[in-house]
Amino acid sequence: MFFFRSNMFYLPQLETRHLLLRQIRVSDAPDVFAYSKDPEVARYVLWQAQTELKEAKDYCRAMVRQYRMDEPASWGIEDKSSGHLIGTIGYMDYDSSNRSTEIGYSLARWKWNQGLMTEALTEVIRYTFSEMDINRIEAQHETENPASGRVMEKCGMKKEGILRQRLYNKGRFVDVCLYSILRSEADALMKR
Numbered sequence: 285m286f287f288f289r290s291n292m293f294y295l296p297q298l299e300t301r302h303l304l305l306r307q308i309r310v311s312d313a314p315d316v317f318a319y320s321k322d323p324e325v326a327r328y329v330l331w332q333a334q335t336e337l338k339e340a341k342d343y344c345r346a347m348v349r350q351y352r353m354d355e356p357a358s359w360g361i362e363d364k365s366s367g368h369l370i371g372t373i374g375y376m377d378y379d380s381s382n383r384s385t386e387i388g389y390s391l392a393r394w395k396w397n398q399g400l401m402t403e404a405l406t407e408v409i410r411y412t413f414s415e416m417d418i419n420r421i422e423a424q425h426e427t428e429n430p431a432s433g434r435v436m437e438k439c440g441m442k443k444e445g446i447l448r449q450r451l452y453n454k455g456r457f458v459d460v461c462l463y464s465i466l467r468s469e470a471d472a473l474m475k476r
């Protein structure tokens with residue numbers, strides 16, 4: 285059953301074994317700053333490492349605005365064990381004519397390689413197909429960031445190919461690898 289809602293991009297709280305995916309609040313800014321000031325976290329994403337807390341506050345405010353305007357936005361990823369925000373995952377783009385959306389994510393470096401983004405993305409894919417009228421979810425990563433591709437693969441996304449120098453990021457043109465998962469594939473995975 286889809287939610288044919290006027291507020292299509294309302295982001296409800298979702299829970300997984302280790303994580304709460306919930307709306308970001310302005311009071312999350314210190315947590316966001318703690319991981320977003322790390323150049324390693326920012327290396328393969330389209331934002332620059334933050335240098336002051338104000339940038340994190342501006343980011344959180346922008347998210348709150350996007351929730352209010354019902355625009356594609358991100359969940360904050362809260363670590364259930366500490367109560368701290370350790371990353372974000374959400375919708376980067378939405379193509380209504382083709383009922384497709386793009387997902388992006390980032391996580392604090394001290395939480396890498398513990399299976400957490402795979403846990404978060406699995407839940408967001410499940411939510412998207414079960415509650416929204418979406419047929420295709422895309423995600424892309426720089427070819428030099430294979431850990432992100434591995435997350436996509438582990439969540440059942442299929443590699444479609446390399447888009448050469450698709451993005452200009454931090455002073456260089458970079459190749460990106462495009463992945464997708466279709467509603468029919470996700471349904472088949474859930475039935476297994």
Ligand SMILES: CC(C)(COP(=O)(O)OP(=O)(O)OC[C@H]1O[C@@H](n2cnc3c(N)ncnc32)[C@H](O)[C@@H]1OP(=O)(O)O)[C@@H](O)C(=O)NCCC(=O)NCCS
Nearest residue numbers: 325389390391396397398399400401402425430431432434
């Ligand atoms: C990419 C990112 C989201 C991965 O999150 P994560 O929670 O560490 O991911 P998981 O632990 O669920 O899975 C990571 C997988 O990548 C693998 N991996 C890690 N480094 C790797 C590398 N250099 N090459 C290949 N695989 C790698 C891990 O071994 C693991 O796979 P496995 O379970 O088969 O062993 C995280 O590193 C991150 O936030 N990076 C900075 C922001 C970013 O790059 N976002 C994505 C932009 S497209």
